[in-house]
Amino acid sequence: MMRGRFKKWPLSVQMTILALSSELVLLALFSITYFVFSKDLFYQTFDAALYSNAEALSSLIRADDDGMDVHVGLPDKLFSRLALTKEPDLYAIMTEDGRILLKSERLMALPPMALRRDARSGFWNFDVGNTGYRGVVISSSIDPPDAGDLDNTIHLRVVYAMTTHELHEQMERIGDFLALHGGVFFLLSIGLAAIVAWKGLSPLRKLAKETRSISSDTLHVRLGRDGLPAELKPVADSINTLLGGLEKAFARERQFTSDAAHELRTPVATLKSGIQAALLEPPDSDSDRQVFHELLEDVERLEELCNALLLVASGQETRRDLYMPAGDWLMDISETIDIFRPKVERKGGEISLSIVKRPLDGAEVRSDPMVTRRIVSNLMENAIQYGGNGVRILVNVTWDFSSVFLCVQDNGPGVKPEDAPKLFERFFRTDSARSRTGGGAGLGLAICKSLAVSFSGNVAYEAASPTGSRFTWQVVLQSSV
Amino acid sequence: MRILVVEDEVRLARNIRKGIQTMPSFTVDLSYDGVDGEHLALSETYDLIVLDLMLPEVDGLTILQHLREAGNTTPVLILTAKNAKEDIIRGLDYGSDDYLGKPFDMGELLARIKALIRRSHGRPDPVIRIGDLTIDTGSHQVCRGDTCLVLPAMEYRLLEYLAFNEGKVISKTELLEHLYDYNWEKFSNVIEVYISSLRAKIDRHFGQKLIHTLRGQGYSLSDREPSR
Numbered sequence: 001m002m003r004g005r006f007k008k009w010p011l012s013v014q015m016t017i018l019a020l021s022s023e024l025v026l027l028a029l030f031s032i033t034y035f036v037f038s039k040d041l042f043y044q045t046f047d048a049a050l051y052s053n054a055e056a057l058s059s060l061i062r063a064d065d066d067g068m069d070v071h072v073g074l075p076d077k078l079f080s081r082l083a084l085t086k087e088p089d090l091y092a093i094m095t096e097d098g099r100i101l102l103k104s105e106r107l108m109a110l111p112p113m114a115l116r117r118d119a120r121s122g123f124w125n126f127d128v129g130n131t132g133y134r135g136v137v138i139s140s141s142i143d144p145p146d147a148g149d150l151d152n153t154i155h156l157r158v159v160y161a162m163t164t165h166e167l168h169e170q171m172e173r174i175g176d177f178l179a180l181h182g183g184v185f186f187l188l189s190i191g192l193a194a195i196v197a198w199k200g201l202s203p204l205r206k207l208a209k210e211t212r213s214i215s216s217d218t219l220h221v222r223l224g225r226d227g228l229p230a231e232l233k234p235v236a237d238s239i240n241t242l243l244g245g246l247e248k249a250f251a252r253e254r255q256f257t258s259d260a261a262h263e264l265r266t267p268v269a270t271l272k273s274g275i276q277a278a279l280l281e282p283p284d285s286d287s288d289r290q291v292f293h294e295l296l297e298d299v300e301r302l303e304e305l306c307n308a309l310l311l312v313a314s315g316q317e318t319r320r321d322l323y324m325p326a327g328d329w330l331m332d333i334s335e336t337i338d339i340f341r342p343k344v345e346r347k348g349g350e351i352s353l354s355i356v357k358r359p360l361d362g363a364e365v366r367s368d369p370m371v372t373r374r375i376v377s378n379l380m381e382n383a384i385q386y387g388g389n390g391v392r393i394l395v396n397v398t399w400d401f402s403s404v405f406l407c408v409q410d411n412g413p414g415v416k417p418e419d420a421p422k423l424f425e426r427f428f429r430t431d432s433a434r435s436r437t438g439g440g441a442g443l444g445l446a447i448c449k450s451l452a453v454s455f456s457g458n459v460a461y462e463a464a465s466p467t468g469s470r471f472t473w474q475v476v477l478q479s480s481v
Numbered sequence: 482m483r484i485l486v487v488e489d490e491v492r493l494a495r496n497i498r499k500g501i502q503t504m505p506s507f508t509v510d511l512s513y514d515g516v517d518g519e520h521l522a523l524s525e526t527y528d529l530i531v532l533d534l535m536l537p538e539v540d541g542l543t544i545l546q547h548l549r550e551a552g553n554t555t556p557v558l559i560l561t562a563k564n565a566k567e568d569i570i571r572g573l574d575y576g577s578d579d580y581l582g583k584p585f586d587m588g589e590l591l592a593r594i595k596a597l598i599r600r601s602h603g604r605p606d607p608v609i610r611i612g613d614l615t616i617d618t619g620s621h622q623v624c625r626g627d628t629c630l631v632l633p634a635m636e637y638r639l640l641e642y643l644a645f646n647e648g649k650v651i652s653k654t655e656l657l658e659h660l661y662d663y664n665w666e667k668f669s670n671v672i673e674v675y676i677s678s679l680r681a682k683i684d685r686h687f688g689q690k691l692i693h694t695l696r697g698q699g700y701s702l703s704d705r706e707p708s709r
Contacts, residue, residue: 265562266490269584273496276587280503303584 011204015197016190023189031178038174046167047123050136054160057091058140063154090133092159101156110159125164132168135161203229211239217453219247254313261309268306272299308443311374312426312450322368322455323478326359326404330397332369333406336376337395344384349391351380356398359477365404366455366476375451375459378444379408379471386430386469387412403457404477409470414463423461424449448473482528482598482642483659485510487518487544488560489536497531500587501594505621505634506641508662515539522548526658527555529597531590532577534561534568542575549576556597560585595619602645609644612704614683614691616644625683632682635660639675640683643692643702650707652699676700 006014090107094100100110106128125134140156210223222243223236275296283289337353344351359365383393387410394409415423415430422428429442445459448471452459457475464470484507488494491513498509510525512518515538522530522544530548534541545557559572559580569580578600579593595618599605609616613626618641623632632640638660643651653672676692684690693701701707 262562265583266493269562270490270493270496272584273493273500273587273590277496277500277503280500280587299584306584 012194012197012201015200016193019193019197020186020190023193024186027182027186031182035171035174035178039171042167042170046134046162046164047136050123050134050160050162051138053089053162054091054136054138054158057093057160058138058156058158061093061140061142061156061158063142063144089163090128090135090159090161094157094159096139096155096157107159107161126161132164133161134164134167135159203227203232207232207236207239214243216250219243219250257309258313261306261313264302264306264309268299268302272296272303275299305443308447311447312443321366323364323366324368324372326363326365326477328369329365329367329372329404329475330355330359332372333376333395333397336373337380339377340380340384344391344393347384347389347391349384349387349389349393351393351395353395354397356396359399359404360479362479364478366457366478368455371451371455375448375473376406376408378448379406379459379473382444382471383408383410383412383469386410386415399477401479402477404475406473406475407470408473409464409468411464411468414467414469415461417463420461420463424459445471482507482638483510483526483662484508484529484531484594485512485518485521485525485527486531487512487515487522487536487541488531488533489513490533496587497590500591504591504595505632505637506598506618507594508638508660510663515541515544519544519547521663522555523551523553525663526655528601528659529594530555530557531594532557532559534559534563534572542571545572545575545577556601558590558593558597598645604645609641609647611644611647611702612689612691613687614644614704616641623683625687630682632679636675636679636682639672640679640702643700646702648701648703648705648707650695650699650701655699672700 006017088104088106090104092100092103092107092110094103094110108128109126123134123136125132127133136159138158138160140158141153142156143153207223207228214221222240225233225236225240228236275292279289279292279296283292334353337351341351380393384391387393392411394407396407396409398405398407419428419430424445426446427442428446448459452473452475455476457473459471459473462470462472484501486494486497486501486509488497488511494511494513498511501507501509510521510527512521515536518532518536519539532541532544536544541559545559548555548557556578557576559569559577560583561568561572561580562583572580578597581590581593595607599607599618607617607619609618615624617623621631621637622629623637623640624630639656642656642659656672676694680692684692689704691702691704693703693707695701695707
């Protein structure tokens with residue numbers, strides 16, 4: 001379960017964690033090795049010191065003439081070590097058979113090996129009170145001064161012990177040092193690993209960003225594969241293959257739409273011309289005339305549908321780079337809105353247009369008059385259709401430094417949240433619009449969108465408060481320098 | 482006036498003819514394909530050609546090109562289902578005089594046809610005035626002084642043709658060519674019958690004679706005596 005959750009974490013986090021865990025293992029191994037090695041080294045040094053102290057002690061032993069007594073001339077400060085440590089060194093000198101000739105007071109117990117007859121030199125650890133000691137036993141022999149030929153060499157055992165307190169302290173220091181620096185390095189490496197993971201994933205992010213920027217209007221764009229690492233090339237290739245398929249499918253759909261509309265035109269033209277030719281002659285009865293007029297209305301709707309389909313189909317294939325003066329654009333908008341005023345007022349509603357800020361002189365917007373009128377009419381028709389009787393339509397125009405925004409807001413019931421994403425799809429109509437007669441074919445908003453996009457603009461929907469819909473047409477603004 | 486409609490959609494072609502022929506000025510020949518259309522356009526005499534662009538066999542633009550290469554200056558109105566700017570521009574470049582996208586409004590088509598005919602005769606004013614005779618080519622009303630009358634279609638067509646060619650001497654053959662469609666048996670004496678009927682209506686009771694007969698040459702409509 002944890003595993004499953006881990007797999008869903010961001011790749012950079014996963015990579016960081018993996019890198020850190022392997023680093024943690026390495027760090028631990030290194031610390032242990034280093035610690036063991038240092039301990040060994042310390043003990044060697046310590047033991048060497050012990051040994052040389054013992055040797056030094058033994059060199060101070062002098063025998064009496066008869067060789068029976070042994071003197072040790074201990075100076076105040078025999079060894080530098082003695083002065084440095086808090087705890088005094090311990091020593092003992094004894095004969096081979098275990099008789100103690102000299103002994104530090106604090107040295108309570110002698111090592112068992114020192115007492116054995118066949119004892120050899122060796123080290124042992126022991127405690128005095130709470131203090132740990134390590135000692136060495138060495139064999140030493142001294143010759144009495146006037147021994148002559150007699151072999152009266154005295155064999156002694158010298159015991160020397162020093163506290164291991166400092167040794168342990170040093171070991172602890174090393175341990176602390178390793179722990180502290182290891183910890184700091186680990187913390188540093190968290191950041192480093194995160195940076196490395198982030199950097200390492202940057203081609204993936206770039207690919208994702210590039211992919212995200214492709215929309216239905218820019219399907220001709222392909223992802224660049226040259227700068228990509230080997231692992232991502234197949235990904236880019238498959239995305240490109242997919243895009244190719246999508247582009248073809250879209251092109252087919254456009255072609256179909258366009259062909260269908262063209263093919264429809266001729267029968268529509270035939271129907272229309274037939275009805276109109278019939279109407280040119282006085283019809284036999286008023287009811288005939290009525291029928292003809294109704295037929296003509298239907299044909300005209302068909303005709304508009306054809307034109308709308310063609311507009312949708314053509315809007316996507318061409319990018320248009322036309323500009324018009326912002327003043328003319330505003331004029332077109334207000335004229336188009338005026339056309340709708342009587343219709344709305346008849347239904348007890350009203351339209352208000354407010355231009356929040358006037359454009360600078362010489363500012364141009366990326367649009368053309370036909371497109372402007374078409375988009376505004378479609379948005380108005382939409383607002384009227386969905387707003388119903390007594391609709392209040394607010395139109396306002398605002399500007400920022402690179403865009404102009406035309407908002408058309410109604411106080412109708414608005415759009416159900418689940419319908420919102422489908423609003424700009426062709427032939428989409430909400431259920432309420434579908435049940436109403438005289439509704440459009442569901443192409444109006446699709447046309448707005450495709451026209452706006454073909455001029456590098458956009459049309460977006462948002463819910464208005466408290467009720468209603470707000471459609472915003474964003475137009476590219478160019479201020480002349 | 483005689484108009485050729487080249488349109489492969491048979492019913493649309495017939496509707497156009499029906500529409501045009503509601504006006505007394507016109508008679509219409511139909512052609513449903515490119516080859517036949519081109520043949521008719523080149524061999525017969527028309528005052529205007531309504532040409533569809535997408536035709537079987539030979540397309541409209543090719544016909545237009547051949548027509549202009551042959552020195553034929555008949556006004557051509559292009560009908561197109563494409564409505565693509567390039568097609569329209571190409572059509573105009575090839576020598577068409579006007580265009581209309583399908584589906585079109587019948588009223589608009591008729592108005593454009595009338596306008597093209599007026600333009601081709603250099604008479605932008607829809608009302609033709611000869612002496613105190615006025616012919617309203619829009620409403621097809623004919624007035625002599627204060628007396629206004631509605632003429633039968635054939636007589637109006639004859640009068641209008643003479644009026645558009647005011648002062649010129651028009652032969653019987655030319656009249657037959659321009660006033661009747663392809664399917665009519667052309668007997669020259671019908672022209673004499675219509676002329677005398679017209680005379681009775683617009684000349685007989687008025688002082689100044691406007692319709693002149695030039696023996697062996699033809700007829701002329703003018704408020705001056707034609708020079709022989």
